[in-house]
Amino acid sequence: MIKLVVNGRARNLDVEPEMPLLWALRDHLGLPGAKYGCGAALCGACTVLVDGEPVRSCSMTVGQVKGRKVLTIEGLARPGLHRVQKAWIEHEVPQCGYCQTGMIMAAVALLEKKPRPTDQDIDEAMTNLCRCGTYARVRKAIHAAAAATPVANVTAGKP
Amino acid sequence: MTVRSPARRDFLRASAAAGGAFVLEFSFPFAAQAASGAPATEVNAWVVIHPDDRVVVRIARSEMGQGTYTALAQLVAEELDCDWHKVSAEFASPNASVKRGRPWGSMSTGGSQGVRSSHDYVRRGGAAAREMLVAAAAARWKVPAAECTVSEGVITHGPTGRHLRYGQVAAEAAKLPPPREITLRDPKDWRIAGKPLHRLDIPDKVLGKPVFGTDVMLPGMLHASIAQCPVFGGTVKSVDDAEALRQRGVKKVVREKDFVAVVADSWWRANEALEKVKVEWDTGGNGKASDATIEAMFRAGLADPGRAEARKAGDAAAAMAAAAKVVEAEYASPYLNHATMEPQVCTAWVKPDGFVEVWTSTQNGEAALSTAAETAGVPPARAEVHKTMLGGGFGRRGATQDFVRQAVLIAMQLRGKPVKLMWSREEDMQHGFYRPASLAKLKGGLDARGRLVAFEADIACPSILKVVMPQAMRGNVDFSAVRTLNDMPYDVPNQRVGYAMTNGHVPVGFWRAPGQQNGVYRECFLDELAHAAGQDPLAFRLAMLAPGSKDRAVLEAAAKAAGWGTAPPAGVGRGLAVVNGFGSYAAGVAEVSVAADGALKVLRYVVAIDSGHVVNPDTCAAQAESNAIYGLGALFEACTVKDGRVEQTNFDDFPIPRLPDMPKVELVLVPSGGFWGGHGEPGILPFQAAVLNAVFALTGRRIRRLPLRKEDLKRA
Missing domain, CATH: 3.30.365.10 (Aldehyde oxidase/xanthine dehydrogenase, molybdopterin binding domain)
Incomplete structure (x- = not known):
């Protein structure tokens, strides 16, 4: 049994330690929010946060995540929509939406680190692939979510 | 007609996977009523109304990001004249389409056709429902329908000032004949259509709800990964699956004329085991093409x-x-290659009685249905396709339903069990x-x-x-x-x-x-x-x-x-x-x-x-x-x-x-x-x-x- 904390809840997994986290989440924990896009850490559709860091869950094994805290899109809206999700809805970011859960998790991680990201910060952090062309709206929504963060939180280094 | 949903119950029960039970929230044909508990009324093929005035618009075309799901709902709602905030949408059922004589017309989604080739009949659907709702209210009041006006789902009898809401008269309206003549609104008078309204599909997508073909989860579902001959047109010559069958979680290795698939209890296990299947291909005459x-x-x-x-x-x-x-x-x-972010995917379930149920990201629900039925050798009425949201389409999932054929072939060998076939990216890139x-x-x-x-x-x-x-x-x-x-x-x-x-x-x-x-x-x-x-x-x-x-x-x-x-x-x-x-x-x-x-x-x-x-x-x-x-x-x-x-x-x-x-x-x-x-x-x-x-x-x-x-x- 491998123990992880997923979305604040302790979970025991009876799987091979070399199984990528993505498949443990999707097929063994019933959390399909992180998507399979490439299986090779190229597209970012599988992005989740592990101890607050964005990772490509298709290329990180369950063994590597043992005992660590995993946050998936399913655990993000607690309580209520995360400001990134709100900005995503306000700016109508998704088209097909398949890459968007990964995009959102990457954006959440970016804003944790840089509450007021520049365009260049966004260029560097948002390496997720989108085939529909939502990139301009992703950028706009990240700026909007950043602007929605109270200045006090920014100076205190809180999300 | 009251809407019933035989498939819904199975689906709600779906998926007590290894770490705990959860309820799947999936947008499904005819799912609206089961979710709410109270009976909803189908006023006509396009419009379903709940007692609390929520309106469900049936959409025949697929949603792959292009926004048709919302645009067609806007056109129906415009003519229906309901409160847009109470509108949701669901996909029309390909099986019901077969049984009811294609009341929704074509389900093909390509060529930028969604709005341009169905605007007329979807608006007529909305307008017909509106006329029937007004007629039902007028009948209840015993007044001429001409004395009634309607705005945002509320019918008003002008002379007496009485009101009835759509939800209150939907059941009576559904029993009325459709109007013989319909006048559609002049686009210059549009209030719902023509406006930059928020898309209906975005909140679920932003929450990460399971809406895509790859997200389908069913009780006892197995997972399959596929290998096709790398040379187009090639066939399987021989297969050595001994090692693959020894891998953890592997249930079966399926061999067909033109592909090999491993079925396991998770996709990763299936895909890993597929690497261990030794396949000899007959590449046909194309092995030298460049x-x-x-x-x-x-x-x-x-x-x-x-x-x-x-x-x-x-x-x-x-x-x-x-x-x-x-x-x-x-x-x-x-x-x-189209390179849709979601690879080709289809879940197929051949029931013990032969009924074939399919969940897939398809640009053409009717083509998926006929492919599923033909592959399983059953009449189309003995098959159902549950259309999911597409993780991109761009033309890949329309004219050819190869993924449906493959999934049904695999599921036929595991009769009684749902099997989700998903292609690896590599397979998707090389078999477009x-x-x-x-x-x-x-x-x-x-x-x-x-x-x-x-x-x-x-x-x-x-x-x-x-x-x-x-x-x-x-x-x-x-x-x-x-x-x-x-x-x-x-x-x-x-x-x-x-x-x-x-x-x-x-x-x-x-x-x-x-x-x-x-x-x-x-x-x-x-x-x-x-x-x-x-x-x-x-x-x-x-x-x-x-x-x-x-x-x-x-x-x-x-x-x-x-x-x-x-x-x-x-x-x-x-x-x-x-x-x-x-x-x-x-x-x-x-x-x-x-x-x-x-x-x-x-x-x-x-x-x-x-x-x-x-x-x-x-x-x-x-x-x-x-x-x-x-x-x-x-x-x-x-x-x-x-x-x-x-x-x-x-x-x-x-x-x-x-x-x-x-x-x-x-x-x-x-x-x-x-x-x-x-x-x-x-x-x-x-x-x-x-x-x-x-x-x-x-x-x-x-x-x-x-x-x-x-x-x-x-x-x-």
Whole structure:
């Protein structure tokens, strides 16, 4: 049994330690929010946060995540929509939406680190692939979510 | 009619996976009522109303990001005259469509058809429901319906001031006959349609709810990963699955004529075990095909005097011979994969009684249903397709339902158990139905005053229609292969277009705006002609476009919005193109810069589109952005062929545009009314040519062969 904390809840997994986290989440924990896009850490559709860091869950094994805290899109809206999700809805970011859960998790991680990201910060952090062309709206929504963060939180280094 | 949902119960029970139970929230045909508990009423095929006035609009077309799901709901709701905040949508059931005589019409979703080919009957559906609801209220009040008015789902009897809500009369309305005559609203009076309303599908997508084909979870479901012969058309010769069968979680290795699949209790286990299956393929006769053999085939086609005639006007040869100046050029494009972010996927469940249930990301629910039924050998009424949201489509999931056939074949060998087949990215990259490669030779003759008097084009291009819609062939001409070349809006008196149908072994399919590469060929060549004539590219084109024509209007609108005629900023080149298609008229102006190492950056794309009417301006803007990025990708992407197979396997060797590559896209909507055009594809039509013409304006280099490589633009 491998123990992880997923979305604040302790979970025991009876799987091979070399199984990528993505498949443990999707097929063994019933959390399909992180998507399979490439299986090779190229597209970012599988992005989740592990101890607050964005990772490509298709290329990180369950063994590597043992005992660590995993946050998936399913655990993000607690309580209520995360400001990134709100900005995503306000700016109508998704088209097909398949890459968007990964995009959102990457954006959440970016804003944790840089509450007021520049365009260049966004260029560097948002390496997720989108085939529909939502990139301009992703950028706009990240700026909007950043602007929605109270200045006090920014100076205190809180999300 | 009260809505019942036999499949819903199974689905709600779905999935007590290894770490704990959870309830699946999936948008399903006819799911609305089961979710709410109270009985909903189907007023007609399009409109379902709950007692609390919530309205569910049935959508027959698929949603792959293009926004049809919302736009069609807007059209229905506009005529229904209900409260938009209470509107949701669900996909119409392909099985019910079969049983009820196709009340929703076509489910095919391609060619930017969603709105443009169903606007009339979906609006009639909404209007008919409204009339029936008003009639039901009038009957209850025992007053003439003419004394009643309706607004946002509330029916008012004017003389007495009494009110009834839709939810209160829906059950009675459903029993009434549909009205004989329907008057549709004038678009100028629209209150729901025509507005940039929030899309209905976005909240679920932002929450990460399971809405895609890959997200389907069913009780006891197994997972399959597939391997097809890397050489197109090859078959399975022998299989050694001993080692694979020993792997953890593996249930079965399925061998069919043209594929091998491993079925396991998780997809990763299935896919890992697939690596351990030793398959010997019979590659057929195509194992030596390559880009070189394909190009040789194209050249042979162009040299074939028996090639088909796709256009003839005047006498092009004579006019060319008499021309003051003749320009010739050769253009080429490679095969392209759609590369939908969600790979091909289908869950199939062959029930013990033979009923076949399928969940899939498909652009055509009816085609998926017939494929499932045919594969399982049951009548279509004994099959159901649950349409999920698509993780991208772009034409890949429409004409060919190969993934449905495979999933059903696999599930037939595991009767009674649902099996979700998902392709690996590698499989998806190497087994597409590719945008056809093509080679075109163009020739233009200018008279002494620089007017284009003769145009000749010959194109060698595999035919999509010959395979998927042979009835749409016009003799030996596939119009999707010659469009834009043989239907120029320009007034050129002498034209000849030849088509060489050169079908190699690489499977081809509709790829966003089929024939869009001809926009590059024609509009870049027009730029060459303008240059040869010493004329401004805009003036050169306008001189050949009739005053008052829609092509001219969009070109002028794009040029004006982009500031054509003013000097671009230093280091920026500007180019334009005009190409109509998919029911709409489109023109674009691109601004580009090129770095010293040859890296191209598209800074800005202004695109003017006349689609007649506009149902959701924000969705149209999103589609313009989407077309720009898809067009941008098509400048750099390529599927190359070697040893009979596509060489690319994943996003490392088939890189698609990234966030920093996104140009600033400005959509100029110029709806002129009187017709209905699409938005899913027109925006891409002028894109690549406008960019390449801008590259020429900036660098003096004419790009005639795609993909564009950095070396092509590197400064010497």
